[in-house]
Amino acid sequence: MTVDVITYGETMGLFESERIGPLRMGGSMRLSMAGAETTVAIGVTRLGGSAAWVGVVGDDEVGRLILRTLRAEQVNTEGVVIDPEAPTGLLLKERRSADVSRVSYYRRHSAGARLAPEHVLPEHVTQARILHLSGITPALSESARAAVFRALELAAQAGRTTCVDLNYRSALWTPMEARPILMELIKRADIVLATQKEAAILTNLPMADPFEAATSLGRLGPRLVVVKRGAEGAVAWDDGRLHEVPPRPAHLLDPVGAGDSFAAGLLVDVARGRTPQEALETAATVAAVNVACPGDWEGLPSRAEVDMLRGDDVLR
Amino acid sequence: MTVDVITYGETMGLFESERIGPLRMGGSMRLSMAGAETTVAIGVTRLGGSAAWVGVVGDDEVGRLILRTLRAEQVNTEGVVIDPEAPTGLLLKERRSADVSRVSYYRRHSAGARLAPEHVLPEHVTQARILHLSGITPALSESARAAVFRALELAAQAGRTTCVDLNYRSALWTPMEARPILMELIKRADIVLATQKEAAILTNLPMADPFEAATSLGRLGPRLVVVKRGAEGAVAWDDGRLHEVPPRPAHLLDPVGAGDSFAAGLLVDVARGRTPQEALETAATVAAVNVACPGDWEGLPSRAEVDMLRGDDVLR
């Protein structure tokens, strides 16, 4: 399992309505899968890198759908655990209007939340160039939280690069609960990704200036901090130097997955030894392509597509 | 809430695949609702009777879908409880082949399982002609089981007719667990409905002769026992007299809901004072129409349709 990126987390079955309108109207839905970490992993393999995802799924058709999809996308699933005791979690996605989606979870007692330290194997973590984690996983359960910290510890021992995307989810915990845990993650991470809003929650300051936010997170230990600002691009704190990542023009169709596709673009380039500046440009392009296509991960681009667009207008 | 039939139980959101094949292939699904007791209630109102359903749903779009559907079908929902603490349960239906469907539940910690004795109001039970219950509800939780027995007790005190459909669900409990509870229900019921297989489980005899099965259940106390035999019709034990209910020819498209539509036809006629024999003929016709249409309850007939078919071949 020598891969560019290994990542741990929960992936769920996704039911998304085909029509815009309240879910209570019933009717046509699509069954697919969704999970922040698997979006990153698929992004990495589409770009020509290699990636492994480790998580727990139930011994059910939704779990098998997740495994089928990951294998189709060439994500290594050797470490995946199948737990016959709990169902794979679900996510219902209502498209309330042309540009508002609402999500509800059936993940409280899911297989995914049973991720535990014993699922984090040294031989997996140490053979990956980069360990990627999100701030969702420690909010799932005590055992999942322990798994996250064990992975960070193993990576640190082996000298691997670690990346944490804060991914604060208000449905899972309060800012108060999240803050100390996310702080611990940041301290252990080489790379930290946050939206401007997450940075505000963490620093407890109301939507601070993104440069200040990046700087204040950077002071906690990471080598590289990226504060993402949606259509306004991003700000990076690179070992003390601040610079802006200009936004890529995009025809926005589905904003979900923007952050994870950004992470994928960044990590695959970092893994290949490119400079942060180059990697951030790749990241912005990957995100711009992905949001122009419905689905969290379906529109992730190949390396050829990204190269074609570098410097150019993104897919229009 | 003066209704012909009141019923208590759990109703869930239903995701059913539009294509035949393993669910793991993903793709198009339909969102609707499913629940044995609400199928009975809708069957009653479609036939011109009045019905109320009492259960607990979450404060979510799936819960609202259930309420919308019941109101559309003129089922009284005044007693429904909305519980903001738990999600409405879900049911995933895989159509594995032309005639095999498989079901998986997300109901373990659902709102529906939180049905409790305090939701069973005397003014509801005593104003209904018939109280209908299924053997599913006592398997959901301790509180649901207590609710069921409280409803039976209130009905008995008020001299209301009580009906129990055994509806044994192996996903919820073992025969060993189910047997003593179902026995208690039968003892308290005026009318008992069972499939031949359920009768066998209950009597612990391997697929006994249906006449014997009906008789042995009849001896437990009910006035009327119906042992349903699918395409072979049914056998009724009516206060000691045994007679057969001939099967109605039907173009079977979706067997789910057959038993509940049978119950609806029976109860609406019993409520109107028809003889068991008449009521059983109605029941068989209602079931034959319903299974010729996809969906648990969507194809339930009106009284006019049933009258048109009485004596005739069922919808062909």
Added chain:
Amino acid sequence: MTVDVITYGETMGLFESERIGPLRMGGSMRLSMAGAETTVAIGVTRLGGSAAWVGVVGDDEVGRLILRTLRAEQVNTEGVVIDPEAPTGLLLKERRSADVSRVSYYRRHSAGARLAPEHVLPEHVTQARILHLSGITPALSESARAAVFRALELAAQAGRTTCVDLNYRSALWTPMEARPILMELIKRADIVLATQKEAAILTNLPMADPFEAATSLGRLGPRLVVVKRGAEGAVAWDDGRLHEVPPRPAHLLDPVGAGDSFAAGLLVDVARGRTPQEALETAATVAAVNVACPGDWEGLPSRAEVDMLRGDDVLR
């Protein structure tokens, strides 16, 4: 307009539900077109014959859909009248169960019912080998009835073969109203097609023996009478000689259009001078192919398909 078959009548827009179930559930429908006479005309052209249809449509998109479809199928539409004063009629088709369809009309004040004698041009009727009419048209309106009789008169004068398919529609008139008119049609027709039920209505005898029915219709004047018996084949009275048309095995999917496709097969062969016996065999094959495909006319076969199946089992 030198064609094998010319036919007059009403064609409507058809809304058919995509799912089986009561129409009141709403949801997906398909918009297409339907009309007994145009099914015959399309049947003729698919089999390599030529056909013209004359009728009135509104100056609206549904009327244009009808014209588009007929042109696509190479039916001559030169005689079609576009009436800006009335809308094209509609037909709603509910698929109530696997094998019961129910139809409701929006044709009371439709353009199609405004068919009138002035739309029946001598140069059209006299240049066709066969004039085909159905018993629906005289039930639409006074003017439509007059048009039908004018067409028969013109054909008689020019010595053209005339064919009438009784097509009794209970939604349009009572047997009492229909009988005298249909009698007049039969007297003026060379070829008469009737279902066994229609023959019974006309002769006022309860489901008479098909041979007797054919004989009694034959005595009214036609050269050839066919009494159709669905899955049991047909009976023909050919200038005094009775013979049976054996049924063709078919995987029945949609019985609508069976009679009209039978007529198409018969007429195209009669127009080419084949014997009644040969023509009836073609007719039975064409009907068997058409009912194995959903839609009134979509599944009509080519001559090559019919030849391939002659003597063989029909498409299975």
Added chain:
Amino acid sequence: MTVDVITYGETMGLFESERIGPLRMGGSMRLSMAGAETTVAIGVTRLGGSAAWVGVVGDDEVGRLILRTLRAEQVNTEGVVIDPEAPTGLLLKERRSADVSRVSYYRRHSAGARLAPEHVLPEHVTQARILHLSGITPALSESARAAVFRALELAAQAGRTTCVDLNYRSALWTPMEARPILMELIKRADIVLATQKEAAILTNLPMADPFEAATSLGRLGPRLVVVKRGAEGAVAWDDGRLHEVPPRPAHLLDPVGAGDSFAAGLLVDVARGRTPQEALETAATVAAVNVACPGDWEGLPSRAEVDMLRGDDVLR
């Protein structure tokens, strides 16, 4: 039937194409329902108010679809009349391009047009806080017009608030025909809603200044006049005082239903005693949410959604 709002009018079955393009191409359609007054009624109940609709439907599946939908949305249908003599009207909606929809009616001889004074019961009108009518109903038939005036008279006698939305429909009558009738309605109304274009038609002045238009309508008698200006907001004449209702930003997907959802928002707040200014703000928010979702009424918001958006950007 003590409700906040009672409304009288016609509701039809709606066939809407699923794809953009001329309807003549045929193919997939959706069957639902549409009617200005029922959109208002659903808007009121979604916002937590109570509403009743009174109209006539046919004894057919389309009529039953309308009743199912209204009950699902908790609109009181006790006063609805089922007329077995006429079919429920239909409306075909062509989506000619991304932002042009075209509508054609099958309502000339519909059940809905048979609304008559005897369907307007004093006990209904006098138990509602507000009577809402549209300018469509008096254009349907003589009896419908009489019904409208009877309702206004009964409301006046009982001291109820009356609201009229002009809703001029060029397919039903000419400006010349409409003007005197609409003038009579305005004189009898406490609240009058008009688009800027309708105000111009009525005042016979080419697109007058909205303030002038509101003033000139206000002088006819109403307490409150609102002239709606689409994306530019609205102008209100409140007992002599003019003020602007600023537009709410919205991602426009389907403009149909904008006016009716505005009315719903206004009336529910007026019924609860809020000031016109507050009510107009609610109205604008409700409309902005509704047009961001396809369908006339499907996207109408709950009170919670409106409160969340008050002062904020509307659903984006």
Added chain:
Amino acid sequence: MTVDVITYGETMGLFESERIGPLRMGGSMRLSMAGAETTVAIGVTRLGGSAAWVGVVGDDEVGRLILRTLRAEQVNTEGVVIDPEAPTGLLLKERRSADVSRVSYYRRHSAGARLAPEHVLPEHVTQARILHLSGITPALSESARAAVFRALELAAQAGRTTCVDLNYRSALWTPMEARPILMELIKRADIVLATQKEAAILTNLPMADPFEAATSLGRLGPRLVVVKRGAEGAVAWDDGRLHEVPPRPAHLLDPVGAGDSFAAGLLVDVARGRTPQEALETAATVAAVNVACPGDWEGLPSRAEVDMLRGDDVLR
């Protein structure tokens, strides 16, 4: 075959994905047809002109689909050749993002590429007012190229107007290969249509000023040259006089077919003797309507629609 416009070329079966995303995800597609020349022909007939298309299709269902569609749209297909030796070509259309479509061809050995000089009949070419050709056809095969030049020669001899739309396709040939052939076409054409990019390829100058481009093409011989600039309108060189065609505002949904609908609008007006200026205004309106509807040709307008929009904002 006395028609306004005759055109020669290849038309293919089109598989277009229903969802946006990489084609590799599989799933729902739509089967239709596509071809530059048939889009022009349909545009002409929709506008009330007459048109014939000549090409080769295989003896297969895709070929029959093309013929059905053209007949439905009243395009004369008398000259179409059915070649049993080769399949009708295919085109797969991937919708990669909200506004990027990608196309791949299965036309290498298709029936369409077998168009040959013997399919170009003098009686066809000389009876048409205008001969329209695209720069695609000479790139298909040697015989197709010869057919194109034979058609031009026959038209020149008969004094017919000739129109060439450059339609450069990089999948079929390189600029180097295309240039000499396209030059020859231009020299023989009365009317030449080119995009600004095509003009640049041909003149070998990097995106020259559109006025210069039109002038330099005009000097090669044509009477009228139009350089199309997408959303910025067009520039025309009319026998030495340059003028601008202002763009029409349009809600762009599907840009494919814009150029061909422009050609249709231009040619139908030229055929009716309108001035180039008038014809170009029609052309711009037709294109604006067509791109507001998905599909290459489905949204082409009628003359009534164009007249309604002349001077007005295009369908919005």
Added chain:
Amino acid sequence: MTVDVITYGETMGLFESERIGPLRMGGSMRLSMAGAETTVAIGVTRLGGSAAWVGVVGDDEVGRLILRTLRAEQVNTEGVVIDPEAPTGLLLKERRSADVSRVSYYRRHSAGARLAPEHVLPEHVTQARILHLSGITPALSESARAAVFRALELAAQAGRTTCVDLNYRSALWTPMEARPILMELIKRADIVLATQKEAAILTNLPMADPFEAATSLGRLGPRLVVVKRGAEGAVAWDDGRLHEVPPRPAHLLDPVGAGDSFAAGLLVDVARGRTPQEALETAATVAAVNVACPGDWEGLPSRAEVDMLRGDDVLR
């Protein structure tokens, strides 16, 4: 690549119509993949065995769809060759009636036909327990034929079991052309699978008795010959002993893939050392499950499903 089964051949993109009817009507299709050998390979992995497929695909989205699907189904694709010079082949599937499907190919110059001996690597063939080939591949091209014989040679040298399924395709070659090649394959195979019709073609005897057919094929060299008889089961010649494989009852929905799923069931059991008798029983069960689900391979069962059904009625 140590696998139970390795197989060589062509897999194509599949466009299958969603509705029954002539393909010329256009409309909704599904894009998936189809290939006899990949159906076998997927059958093997679903049953818990391991399998590799080697073939050539184009560098296009259809090729990527094939690779995605195979990886999803855990088929080893290491040996697959991507050829940028030719497109992946296509297959169009028309559902002409409820039980007749018709297929047309776009494979003449496809990537798949470019399979060549250099793609058959010794390290692949010798590491598989069984080599499986079909009679389709030698009909594709000279190089594909050479590849097939090279694979057989390598397997013979390494002492691997070889299996050939005759799979005669009349669209690719005549019986005359096929016979000598298929004879050569049979001589080199340990296991031979043929339908009764294929056996007749090969032995040039009109539908011989299946026992005779099996015997005569068996005399050519194989250890095991199976003559498949559809709904009547199969006949096996096992090293001289003849025995019958009883048919499994099945609700037939889609017969395509029946033979390949039979092969998969047989080979996975042979690879695990089960007796031919056991393996044939598995084979019949696997086929019966697969034909009860639409799609060539989508319905292939897991080992658990097969075990559950062994001795029982197949999925009903």
